[in-house]
Amino acid sequence: MALIVHKYGGTSLADVKLIRRCAERIAADHQAGHRIVVVVSAMAGETDRLLGLARLLSSRPAKRELDAALAAGEQASIGLIAIALNEMGVAARSYNGAQLPIRTSGVHGKARIAEVGTQTLAAALDAGVVPVVAGFQGVDDKGSITTLGRGGSDTTAVAVAAALAADECRIYTDVEGVYTTDPRVVPEARLLPCITFEEMLELSSMGSKVLQIRAVELAGKRRIPLRVLPSYGAGNGTLITYEESSMETPPVSGIAFVRDEAEITVVGMPETMDAAARILKPIAEAHIEVDMIVQNTAREGRLDFTFTVHRGDCDAALEILDRELRPLGVADIAGNRQVAKISIVGLGIRSHAGIAATLFSTLSRAGIAVKLIATSEIKISVLVDEDHLETGVRCLHEAYGLAEG
Amino acid sequence: MALIVHKYGGTSLADVKLIRRCAERIAADHQAGHRIVVVVSAMAGETDRLLGLARLLSSRPAKRELDAALAAGEQASIGLIAIALNEMGVAARSYNGAQLPIRTSGVHGKARIAEVGTQTLAAALDAGVVPVVAGFQGVDDKGSITTLGRGGSDTTAVAVAAALAADECRIYTDVEGVYTTDPRVVPEARLLPCITFEEMLELSSMGSKVLQIRAVELAGKRRIPLRVLPSYGAGNGTLITYEESSMETPPVSGIAFVRDEAEITVVGMPETMDAAARILKPIAEAHIEVDMIVQNTAREGRLDFTFTVHRGDCDAALEILDRELRPLGVADIAGNRQVAKISIVGLGIRSHAGIAATLFSTLSRAGIAVKLIATSEIKISVLVDEDHLETGVRCLHEAYGLAEG
Numbered sequence: 001m002a003l004i005v006h007k008y009g010g011t012s013l014a015d016v017k018l019i020r021r022c023a024e025r026i027a028a029d030h031q032a033g034h035r036i037v038v039v040v041s042a043m044a045g046e047t048d049r050l051l052g053l054a055r056l057l058s059s060r061p062a063k064r065e066l067d068a069a070l071a072a073g074e075q076a077s078i079g080l081i082a083i084a085l086n087e088m089g090v091a092a093r094s095y096n097g098a099q100l101p102i103r104t105s106g107v108h109g110k111a112r113i114a115e116v117g118t119q120t121l122a123a124a125l126d127a128g129v130v131p132v133v134a135g136f137q138g139v140d141d142k143g144s145i146t147t148l149g150r151g152g153s154d155t156t157a158v159a160v161a162a163a164l165a166a167d168e169c170r171i172y173t174d175v176e177g178v179y180t181t182d183p184r185v186v187p188e189a190r191l192l193p194c195i196t197f198e199e200m201l202e203l204s205s206m207g208s209k210v211l212q213i214r215a216v217e218l219a220g221k222r223r224i225p226l227r228v229l230p231s232y233g234a235g236n237g238t239l240i241t242y243e244e245s246s247m248e249t250p251p252v253s254g255i256a257f258v259r260d261e262a263e264i265t266v267v268g269m270p271e272t273m274d275a276a277a278r279i280l281k282p283i284a285e286a287h288i289e290v291d292m293i294v295q296n297t298a299r300e301g302r303l304d305f306t307f308t309v310h311r312g313d314c315d316a317a318l319e320i321l322d323r324e325l326r327p328l329g330v331a332d333i334a335g336n337r338q339v340a341k342i343s344i345v346g347l348g349i350r351s352h353a354g355i356a357a358t359l360f361s362t363l364s365r366a367g368i369a370v371k372l373i374a375t376s377e378i379k380i381s382v383l384v385d386e387d388h389l390e391t392g393v394r395c396l397h398e399a400y401g402l403a404e405g
Numbered sequence: 406m407a408l409i410v411h412k413y414g415g416t417s418l419a420d421v422k423l424i425r426r427c428a429e430r431i432a433a434d435h436q437a438g439h440r441i442v443v444v445v446s447a448m449a450g451e452t453d454r455l456l457g458l459a460r461l462l463s464s465r466p467a468k469r470e471l472d473a474a475l476a477a478g479e480q481a482s483i484g485l486i487a488i489a490l491n492e493m494g495v496a497a498r499s500y501n502g503a504q505l506p507i508r509t510s511g512v513h514g515k516a517r518i519a520e521v522g523t524q525t526l527a528a529a530l531d532a533g534v535v536p537v538v539a540g541f542q543g544v545d546d547k548g549s550i551t552t553l554g555r556g557g558s559d560t561t562a563v564a565v566a567a568a569l570a571a572d573e574c575r576i577y578t579d580v581e582g583v584y585t586t587d588p589r590v591v592p593e594a595r596l597l598p599c600i601t602f603e604e605m606l607e608l609s610s611m612g613s614k615v616l617q618i619r620a621v622e623l624a625g626k627r628r629i630p631l632r633v634l635p636s637y638g639a640g641n642g643t644l645i646t647y648e649e650s651s652m653e654t655p656p657v658s659g660i661a662f663v664r665d666e667a668e669i670t671v672v673g674m675p676e677t678m679d680a681a682a683r684i685l686k687p688i689a690e691a692h693i694e695v696d697m698i699v700q701n702t703a704r705e706g707r708l709d710f711t712f713t714v715h716r717g718d719c720d721a722a723l724e725i726l727d728r729e730l731r732p733l734g735v736a737d738i739a740g741n742r743q744v745a746k747i748s749i750v751g752l753g754i755r756s757h758a759g760i761a762a763t764l765f766s767t768l769s770r771a772g773i774a775v776k777l778i779a780t781s782e783i784k785i786s787v788l789v790d791e792d793h794l795e796t797g798v799r800c801l802h803e804a805y806g807l808a809e810g
Contacts, residue, residue: 016461023462053485056421058492065491068499069484072477079474080458086470087463094473098503099548143504 002167003035003125007135007157010044011174012231013077019043022172022231023084026130030090035125037164038092038132039157040081042073047136063108067137067147071096074134074153082132092130095120097137097145102156104138104146111138111146113155116163133160154215162222169224171211172231177238178203178210180402181255185390188403192253194239199253202345202379216240251348251355252400255393258341261291262314263371263383265306266321268331271298278328279305282320288313292341292374292383302331306372308383311337339371340389343381344396350377362399368392407572408530409434412444412540412562416579417636418482419449427577427636428489431535435495440530442569443497443537444562445486447478452541468513472542472552476501479539479558487537497535500525502542502550507561509543509551516543516551518560518623521568538565559620567627574629576616577636582643583608583615585807586660591799593808597658599644604658607750607784621645656753656760657805660798663746666696667719668776668788670711671726673736676703683733684710687725693718697746697779697788707736711777713788716742744776745794748786749801755782767804773797 008022030036050069054061078094085092100120104111124131135153138146148155154171161169176191183189197220210228219226219240229237269275276295283290288309296304309317318335325333349355359380363370368391372383384392413427435441455474459466483499490497505525509516529536540558543551553560559576566574581596588594602625606618615633624631624645634642674680681700688695693714701709714722723740730738754760764785768775777788789797
């Protein structure tokens with residue numbers, strides 16, 4: 001008899017039929033004797049609808065009030081889920097962020113959870129009631145409603161699981177779980193029954209939008225067994241684990257990729273200056289995130305410096321650099337919007353020799369030029385021409401034998 | 406520099422353009438130096454949308470959870486109004502029922518307001534902030550969200566005005582105010598600049614849906630100056646007063662009517678029994694509301710008994726009576742769905758002789774037969790054939806000189 005947190009996102013609650021399906025799933029686990037706490041997002045489209053109304057009223061909506069308006073989304077869904085559960089004979093009660101309470105910092109729109117009140121939840125569970133908790137929202141010291149930012153419901157679910165020392169936190173989504181790579185690109189992609197926390201972090205940060213990275217980080221910090229699984233069907237999804245399963249670990253677990261990258265190169269930067277800082281500081285001040293960074297060895301007092309940004313930030317970055325660096329007499333500042341990033345992720349990378357060699361020889365045989373390389377303990381990323389992305393991912397998926405598991 | 410409560414209903418907040426118009430009105434009063442508290446309903450259609458979803462999930466939605474879901478409607482609108490006000494440079498903060506708090510009984514769906522917390526409101530007003538309060542909702546002793554029932558936002562507005570001892574409570578609606586009768590029936594109908602509390606009560610209970618009767622009752626109990634006025638345009642609407650303005654009071658203030666009445670007659674009820682109780686008790690037990698009641702004098706040990714119900718309840722009432730009374734040997738039980746009720750309302754009715762005589766002679770001259778009569782201190786109601794309703798109202802409006810004021 002376990003204590004399990006179920007979390008359902010907006011697409012799993014898009015209409016009455018789907019809400020009922022979620023309720024059936026909750027009811028089944030409840031009737032099997034488990035203690036269930038449910039965390040839900042707003043119904044699909046609801047947050048965007050409210051945000052749209054707010055933006056029509058103000059180009060910069062007052063942040064406290066925007067949080068108040070957005071909180072309506074989960075307020076509705078907790079009530080509706082609880083209604084569906086009661087209809088099925090499962091005693092259920094809804095709780096919004098203020099009712100538990102879920103105490104957060106006062107940074108509206110980006111609040112951080114400080115504490116989840118467990119008294120109300122524990123009393124409900126002891127009484128055989130299924131608590132249905134509003135994700136995404138909390139309350140600050142002044143009693144104002146706060147929101148955690150996009151995808152914050154995952155974080156709420158993990159925080160609730162941590163506060164209750166739950167046996168498992170299940171994030172129900174519209175995918176089967178975590179795959180060795182995107183099945184739309186590689187049909188042989190295999191569902192991973194489990195993945196380590198570190199690997200999941202790398203995959204999340206790579207834009208595999210299965211789980212919010214904040215939620216993964218929080219789960220890791222509190223060592224919450226976290227499972228991603230489909231809200232339809234019967235699959236067991238992917239369990240995120242905190243221990244390496246020794247020798248059986250395959251060297252590479254999965255292949256992630258990001259399509260919308262852009263590469264910026266500064267040619268002929270004077271070597272005597274702190275080149276990297278001169279280039280990256282104004283970029284950071286414009287709140288543009290930089291991903292891969294490569295600095296070439298200097299020749300004749302000049303060096304070339306290359307980095308990548310989100311494609312949407314490319315123009316802004318080029319403009320900034322043009323303003324800041326042209327006066328210093330750099331030879332050229334060039335942007336390339338036709339690039340994409342492929343990463344191999346796996347705990348084995350740090351211990352298995354030859355992983356990197358396989359990567360480069362595979363891409364070379366496929367006629368794919370590697371433009372940039374970045375390495376971490378458990379990840380190797382390469383930047384390639386956008387046109388080569390899918391071929392590269394397929395070749396690497398095969399080279400590492402990921403389809404066989 | 407007055408303290409004024411503004412209340413806006415759903416139709417005044419149906420879209421972004423209308424929300425902005427309400428905000429402009431609030432901003433104008435605020436900038437004129439008044440202290441303003443705003444009470445709002447859910448945007449038009451929102452409560453029905455949420456209720457519809459709940460009913461699809463359950464034919465009898467769990468009441469606590471239905472209140473939680475419905476509360477989302479005002480949660481959104483308080484945030485949006487506050488956003489619109491801040492955009493106009495008016496500092497505004499939203500508060501839901503739990504945040505103030507508005508303490509209510511725990512009867513979900515029909516909660517009664519016990520107390521309105523004024524500390525937060527007073528602090529906001531002192532700081533020059535416009536508080537935007539969620540109508541219709543509150544919080545019970547257990548911290549659960551409650552709702553007050555349809556039209557409850559009017560009641561919230563009056564309760565807030567009473568708690569703050571406001572100078573005026575303004576209910577902004579989609580009508581100009583209270584008329585001598587429905588202008589769609591009598592084009593000469595005149596807007597009343599003021600009306601006494603007692604008259605307003607009678608008109609509200611007659612289905613003149615300008616104000617919820619609960620709100621009028623609460624205003625009367627606490628003697629809150631209450632004004633009904635249009636949310637569009639510049640009209641001053643109708644002020645509800647608590648003092649008779651002596652001799653100037655016209656004997657009849659207005660003419661109300663109800664279209665969807667049904668008349669039920671029990672013919673030949675044995676006189677020896679407590680006939681009224683035998684007839685009305687099973688009707689009451691089925692939660693059917695009875696309006697007019699007439700018992701004829703008995704002849705030869707038998708009497709006829711007639712009463713009216715909402716037309717929608719007619720079949721159910723006939724079925725009940727058939728089951729309960731046939732065994733007692735009544736001669737007939739008949740229903741007439743083609744009837745309507747006309748009422749003249751006015752403080753003058755209790756003191757002016759001849760008011761009733763004018764009523765009957767006017768209807769008689771117009772060839773309208775009166776089927777039932779009911780009288781109160783300040784109201785006389787008659788039941789007529791539905792076909793005669795509009796003619797009757799027009800003739801009476803002219804007979805009492807209401808167009809001239």
